[in-house]
Amino acid sequence: MILELEPIFNNIGQKLDFEYQLSLPELSLLKKPVNVKGSVFNRAGVVHFNAVASCEAAAPCDRCAEMTEKHFDVPVEHVLVTALNNEENDELILLSDMRFETDALIREDIILALPSSYLCREDCKGVCQYCGKNLNHGSCSCQAPADPRLAVLRQLLDE
Ligand SMILES: [Zn+2]
Ligand SMILES: [Zn+2]
Structure with missing residues (x-):
């Protein structure tokens, strides 16, 4: 989804809510599009991007192969900046312009959050x-x- 962020960057206290479905067919664990809900807001001149990606997974358990459905809520929380001042911070997202395409960022955070082994239960x-x-x-x-x-x-x- 493309968010027009110029009004957010230019106005302290300004907030933009959004919600949409993100389809990630390349992630075979996910059985349907991810619901992404969040907001971008300017707090004291710092622009925060806070969202939750609700993922419905369905796949065979890695250990017993039983079909297992799970729900993951993946937090996607970053600070958006339009220029970097030598900061080294993974949470900072540098925007090239005020139109922010969110899909790649959310996809990346979901991939990092998905478990490396998919089990029907911890003690399978x-x-x-x-x-x-x-x-x-x-x-x-x-x-x-x-x-x-x-x-x-x-x-x-x-x-
Ligand atoms: Zn199992
Ligand atoms: Zn046996």
């Missing part, structure tokens, strides 16, 4: 490596193979 037990049963639904009757060092010890004790 995964599937049994022998019979393939989903261990979140109960244990299976497969025996884990005995530790070979213990087997040797047991043999010694038996003799």
Whole structure:
């Protein structure tokens, strides 16, 4: 979305609210367009960009492959500037003009916020490596193979 920010930069206390749907088909985790809601406001001469990107994800769990739906609210918070004075700050976004195209910034923050592993739950037990049963639904009757060092010890004790 393109925001016309000249009135914001030029007027302390000025605020612009926005809300729109951002489609990111290249992010396969997301099942529908992201709802972006936020505002740009000038507080004491500093222009803040604060938004929340509401993401609906749907994908198989990385561990047990069960289809899992999740909701992520990604905060997108930056300070917009039209010139840099040698500041080193990731939060500062340098605008080349007062018409700000927001999509790339929001997309970038969503990518940074998405989890590197997608799990149905934090303590997902995964599937049994022998019979393939989903261990979140109960244990299976497969025996884990005995530790070979213990087997040797047991043999010694038996003799
Ligand atoms: Zn899982
Ligand atoms: Zn099993």
